[in-house]
Structure formats: structure tokens, C-alpha cells
Amino acid sequence: MxxxxxxxxxxxxxxxxxxxxxxxxxKYVRARISVLGIFFVASIMxxxxxxxxxxxxxxLFYLLMILMALFGSILVFYIFKSYKHIGxxxxxxxxxxxxxxxxxxxxxxxxxxxxHIEISMGAIERFFNLSSxxxxxAGGSGSDLEIHGLERQNAQxxxxxxxxxxxxxxx
Amino acid sequence: xxxxxxxxxxxxxxxxxxxxxxxxxLKQIWPFAIYFIIKGNFGSxxxxxxxxxASAVVIMIISIIRYFRFKYSVVDREFxxxxxxxxxxxxxxxxxxxxxxxxxxxxxxxxxxxxxxxxETAGSSALEFELDAINTSKARELKSYLLESRIPxxxxxxxxxxxxxxxxxxxxTGRLMLAGITQNHLVSILILFxxxxxxxxxxxxxxxxxxxxxxxxxxYTTQVTNTxxxxxxxxxxxxxxxxxxxxxxxxxxxxxxxxEQNFKxxxxxxxxxxxxAPINKIQSITxxxxxxxxxxxxxxxxxxxAVSDLRELKRSVQIIGLNKCQIENFSQELYPDLDISELTxxxxxxxxxxxxxxxxxxxxxxxxxxxxxIDGFISAIVLVLIGGYxxxxxxxxxxxxxxxxxxxxxxxxxxIFGYKLTILPLYRIQAIKLLSTPYQRRNQLASLEIWxxxxxxxxxxxxxxxxxxxxxxxxxxxxxxxxxWM
Numbered sequence: 001m002x003x004x005x006x007x008x009x010x011x012x013x014x015x016x017x018x019x020x021x022x023x024x025x026x027k028y029v030r031a032r033i034s035v036l037g038i039f040f041v042a043s044i045m046x047x048x049x050x051x052x053x054x055x056x057x058x059x060l061f062y063l064l065m066i067l068m069a070l071f072g073s074i075l076v077f078y079i080f081k082s083y084k085h086i087g088x089x090x091x092x093x094x095x096x097x098x099x100x101x102x103x104x105x106x107x108x109x110x111x112x113x114x115x116h117i118e119i120s121m122g123a124i125e126r127f128f129n130l131s132s133x134x135x136x137x138a139g140g141s142g143s144d145l146e147i148h149g150l151e152r153q154n155a156q157x158x159x160x161x162x163x164x165x166x167x168x169x170x171x
Numbered sequence: 172x173x174x175x176x177x178x179x180x181x182x183x184x185x186x187x188x189x190x191x192x193x194x195x196x197l198k199q200i201w202p203f204a205i206y207f208i209i210k211g212n213f214g215s216x217x218x219x220x221x222x223x224x225a226s227a228v229v230i231m232i233i234s235i236i237r238y239f240r241f242k243y244s245v246v247d248r249e250f251x252x253x254x255x256x257x258x259x260x261x262x263x264x265x266x267x268x269x270x271x272x273x274x275x276x277x278x279x280x281x282x283x284x285x286x287x288x289x290x291e292t293a294g295s296s297a298l299e300f301e302l303d304a305i306n307t308s309k310a311r312e313l314k315s316y317l318l319e320s321r322i323p324x325x326x327x328x329x330x331x332x333x334x335x336x337x338x339x340x341x342x343x344t345g346r347l348m349l350a351g352i353t354q355n356h357l358v359s360i361l362i363l364f365x366x367x368x369x370x371x372x373x374x375x376x377x378x379x380x381x382x383x384x385x386x387x388x389x390x391y392t393t394q395v396t397n398t399x400x401x402x403x404x405x406x407x408x409x410x411x412x413x414x415x416x417x418x419x420x421x422x423x424x425x426x427x428x429x430x431e432q433n434f435k436x437x438x439x440x441x442x443x444x445x446x447x448a449p450i451n452k453i454q455s456i457t458x459x460x461x462x463x464x465x466x467x468x469x470x471x472x473x474x475x476x477a478v479s480d481l482r483e484l485k486r487s488v489q490i491i492g493l494n495k496c497q498i499e500n501f502s503q504e505l506y507p508d509l510d511i512s513e514l515t516x517x518x519x520x521x522x523x524x525x526x527x528x529x530x531x532x533x534x535x536x537x538x539x540x541x542x543x544x545i546d547g548f549i550s551a552i553v554l555v556l557i558g559g560y561x562x563x564x565x566x567x568x569x570x571x572x573x574x575x576x577x578x579x580x581x582x583x584x585x586x587i588f589g590y591k592l593t594i595l596p597l598y599r600i601q602a603i604k605l606l607s608t609p610y611q612r613r614n615q616l617a618s619l620e621i622w623x624x625x626x627x628x629x630x631x632x633x634x635x636x637x638x639x640x641x642x643x644x645x646x647x648x649x650x651x652x653x654x655x656w657m
């Protein structure tokens with residue numbers, strides 16, 4: 001590889017401000033809500049059965065159901081709201097990811113320090129044809145990155161692109 | 172080829188394996204054992220004793236088989252270990268991938284003239300080998316054979332030039348004692364306390380009721396005096412223990428520059444450790460002193476290497492008892508293009524102090540409320556103390572936290588009661604996180620976490636603009652770097 005060392009004017013240095021984040025697949029919201037829904041329906045069923053078995057504590061079980069419904073609706077609200085704040089950017093030398101509605105977290109991983117990449121698919125994700133991409137770095141899981149809710153073929157493309165960049169930088 | 176025939180470890184390895192497994196067994200069953208011994212009852216017809224002896228025999232047989240089935244060899248530039256009792260497992264790693272070979276000698280090792288070798292490789296921790304016990308001379312031979320026959324990865328920034336070993340630092344006994352006295356003793360006192368409670372709990376589990384002995388305590392004043400004596404004893408023992416630990420761990424410490432590529436640290440009295448730190452694996456260095464160490468000019472140096480798992484960080488190279496001049500010389504040698512004495516540091520935003528002080532004020536307020544509402548004197552005192560300590564900590568942290576982005580380095584100062592300085596070369600950076608809470612965003616502030624292969628450093632509460640500039644610059648330097656970073 002030819003070593004290049006071009007001069008950069010400070011004003012033209014690549015800046016994170018200038019990037020445009022891309023959202024993950026909108027189906028990701030549906031996938032998360034489905035998981036929540038399955039959990040919710042299962043718990044309601046269990047609580048109903050319990051209230052039939054122990055009629056003395058019926059009131060308690062109803063209260064629990066109401067609480068769960070409340071908590072569930074807050075979570076649904078959160079899932080909808082936070083979707084807009086999930087974003088991915090792929091650049092020449094790094095990948096950027098952001099998430100979080102209240103507590104925001106923007107992360108950048110440079111390609112030349114990536115150890116390996118994994119694509120995984122849960123049952124629900126498979127149903128929606130979605131994949132998760134996990135990027136591993138050295139030194140523990142703190143700087144690893146997991147991107148959920150990517151279209152299956154996009155995840156594969158992203159993986160190939162990053163791997164291609166890693167090997168070209170190592171030449 | 173000296174190692175192409177598979178060979179076993181030294182026969183003493185068998186002793187070690189047995190010793191270790193029996194110790195493990197003993198650790199599991201000792202509360203029961205004490206219970207049975209105190210009761211003088213070994214079950215019907217001594218059934219407990221029989222079970223114990225039977226399991227000891229089984230363990231012995233398994234250990235012997237395991238010893239005979241464990242073989243190592245070097246074939247075709249690969250280091251191979253074969254082991255397994257029923258299904259034989261063969262693990263091989265290419266010699267070129269070996270990064271470090273560290274050796275360790277505890278008292279038993281020293282008595283029998285054997286050594287434990289740990290072979291570290293690049294990549295996952297699953298590919299790390301341990302040889303429990305091989306003869307010291309054979310260990311030397313294997314070590315030099317493996318390290319010399321590998322083809323080193325070519326670094327464009329360094330030329331292999333074997334030079335004579337250079338002793339950078341040797342810890343004198345006087346400095347060792349001084350360092351021992353000025354250690355942070357709180358940790359060992361806490362450990363002692365928890366050990367105390369653990370014994371108490373275990374004794375109760377084993378059926379000894381400690382409460383039964385309560386009746387023997389005569390009156391209130393004696394009780395108070397006894398408690399004080401006990402506390403003082405615990406305190407003194409704690410200090411003695413941490414002094415002894417320091418002395419044992421760092422006895423005869425020497426810090427050697429093996430060649431241009433590698434540093435080595437040897438230390439320990441009962442357990443002799445030899446750890447190497449190849450320069451291209453060193454991610455960052457930190458030096459520090461606490462309040463007690465400051466007047467004696469005692470510095471601790473921590474060399475952080477790339478790890479495959481952060482839990483391994485406790486294995487990072489730690490050197491104590493250095494003085495300021497030695498520290499500065501070392502940093503000059505490792506990072507020649509950084510002049511640490513010329514640096515001035517930027518501070519974090521004062522909102523860090525006000526925000527966290529507010530939280531701790533709330534805790535104090537809660538304590539005062541508790542006192543007036545439910546007359547909870549003890550809980551009020553505890554809450555006020557926690558709050559007060561929290562504010563003091565926050566204030567000191569805010570006061571001492573500083574950072575400087577140099578051309579090729581990020582330098583951070585900090586510490587709470589003591590002092591701490593970390594140097595991270597920018598080309599080691601692998602990821603950067605920018606974190607913000609709603610409060611921070613309202614004030615255009617953010618916190619930065621800068622990750623290398625040995626964990627992260629954090630700069631909290633700086634202007635978002637500044638954070639982005641730092642982040643952009645760090646990434647730029649890291650991404651154009653061609654140097655090998657681990």
C-alpha cells in the first residue's frame with residue numbers, strides 16, 4: 001500500500017457534525033413491539049389462570065394486570081419514540097452508531113481496530129427478515145457494538161463492506 | 172528440533188495437580204468436616220469418612236491419568252498440547268502467533284526447581300496455554316526456542332536491533348518497606364472484616380450457634396471496651412496484612428528493558444512472577460500516588476497491555492516505589508515525542524461539580540428529614556455522612572481532573588485523594604463514545620469515553636463542540652496510523 005499523507009486544512013477535516021445518520025429498518029419497531037406483546041399476552045394468561053385458582057387474591061392479580069398494562073404502554077411509547085434516535089453511518093474508515101432517547105450514546109469504531117464481525121438472527125427477527133450485526137473489538141465487551149434491526153441483506157452487505165475495508169487497510 | 176517429541180511435564184506437576192485438587196475439595200467440604208469433627212460423629216459406621224476417602228482416591232487416580240495424558244511438543248512451527256482423559260484433545264497454535272511467555276514460581280515451584288509457564292497468543296483467550304510445572308532449565312530452553320524461532324510481525328516504526336539487557340529500575344528493600352507502609356490499607360481491613368463475617372456465617376451453617384456464647388458477656392462497659400479492642404486489633408492486623416502482601420508481591424522487583432521491543436518485570440518472594448510487556452502491546456501507562464506516598468516521593472506505575480477480556484487487566488504490569496525522576500525518564504523513553512513537563516491541562520465544566528453536589532445535597536436533606544420525621548438518628552447520620560463524603564469526592568475529582576490533547580497523545584490527570592496521570596497514544600484508540608443526559612444537552616455538554624484495547628478513559632462534562640473536536644482528531648490520527656497496535 002502506498003503511504004499517503006495529504007495535508008488537511010483544519011476546516012475541512014472530517015467532522016461528525018456533518019454526517020447524516022441512516023435509520024435502521026422500520027420493521028424493527030414492529031419486532032420489538034411483538035416481543036413485548038408476546039410477553040404481555042403470556043403474563044396476562046398466567047395471571048388470569050392464577051386468579052381462577054386463587055379467587056381470594058383476585059384483586060391483587062387484577063391490580064398486577066393494570067400495572068403491567070400501564071408499564072407496557074410506557075414501553076411501547078418509548079419504543080416508538082426512541083426509534084427515531086437510532087442511527088447508523090458508515091464512512092471510509094469507521095462506523096458510527098447512535099441510540100438513546102434520554103440518555104444518548106454516540107459511538108464510533110474505527111475499521112482498522114475491529115477484530116471480527118458476527119451476524120445473528122433471533123426467532124422474532126427471522127420472522128421480520130431482520131438481522132443483528134455485532135462488531136467485536138479487543139479489550140472486552142465495553143467497546144463492542146451491536147446493531148439490531150437491520151434488513152437481512154443489508155446486514156450482510158455491511159459486514160462484507162467492513163471486512164473488505166479491514167483487509168484492504170492491512171495490505 | 173529439540174521439542175518435536177511430545178513430552179510430559181516434570182513429575183512434580185503431579186504433586187501440584189494433586190495438591191490443587193485436594194485443596195479445592197477441602198474448600199468445598201470444610202464446614203461439614205468441622206461439623207463432624209466437633210460432633211465427634213462420622214455418620215453411621217463412619218460413612219462420611221468413607222465417602223471422603225473414596226473421593227480422595229478417585230481424585231488421585233484421575234490426576235495421575237491426567238498427568239500422563241498431558242503432553243506438549245513443537246512440530247512444524249506449531250506449539251501443540253495434547254490432553255484429555257477419555258477424549259483426547261489436541262490444541263495447536265502457530266509459533267508466530269505467540270506474543271508473550273510469562274513464568275511464575277511459587278514456594279513449591281522454587282523448592283522443586285520448576286516453573287509455571289503461561290503462553291499468551293494474539294486473539295482469543297481460549298488459545299492460551301498453561302504448563303503447570305516444567306524444570307527451570309527446560310522452561311528457559313523452551314521459552315527461548317519459541318520466542319527466537321518465531322518470525323516477528325514487521326513494524327514499520329521499529330527495527331529489530333538486539334541490544335543488551337538494561338536494568339531500568341530495581342526496588343531496594345528500604346523503598347519496598349516504605350511502599351508497604353504507605354499502601355491503601357482500607358482494602359485489606361475491609362477484606363478482614365468480610366472474612367470475619369464469613370467465618371461467623373460458616374460456623375453458623377456448620378451448626379455452631381455463636382449466639383449461644385452471648386450469655387458469657389458480663390456488662391455494657393466491658394462489651395464496649397471489647398468491641399473497641401476487637402476493632403483496633405482488626406485495624407492493626409489489616410495494616411500488617413497489606414504490608415506483608417506488598418512485601419511478598421514486590422520483593423526484589425526489577426524492571427528490565429530486554430530489547431527494543433520488550434520490557435520485563437520480575438518480582439515476588441514466595442511466588443516469583445515474571446511478566447513481559449512488549450512495547451507494541453502497551454496501550455497506555457498510568458502513574459499515581461496516594462496521600463501517604465506523596466511526601467516520600469513514591470510513585471506507582473501501571474502499564475496496561477492489550478487484553479482479550481477486561482477481567483485480565485489485573486494481570487497488567489504494576490511497579491511500585493519509583494521516584495518522580497525514574498517515572499519521567501521511563502515515559503520519555505517510551506514516548507519520546509511527548510514532553511510531559513511542558514503540558515498544561517484543560518478542566519472540565521463546573522456544572523459537573525454543581526450537578527453531583529446537588530444529588531448528594533438531596534441525600535443529606537433526606538437524612539435531615541428522616542431525623543425530624545421518624546427520629547431515625549442512626550440512618551440520618553449515615554445519610555449525612557454519605558452525602559458529605561460524596562460532595563468532598565466530587566469536589567476533589569472536579570478540582571484535579573484535567574486533560575490535554577497533544578499531537579499524538581491524550582494525557583489525563585486526575586485522582587481524588589491522591590494523584591493520577593494517564594498517557595494514551597492516539598493511534599491505539601479503537602472506539603469513542605459520546606454520552607449525554609438531557610441535563611447535559613440543555614447545557615451543551617457531553618461526556619467522552621475513549622476506548623483502547625485495555626479499557627477506556629473518561630472525560631466527563633465538557634462542551635459538546637469540544638468533545639466532537641477531540642473525537643474527530645483522535646479518530647483521524649488513529650485511522651491514518653499504520654502502526655501495529657496490539
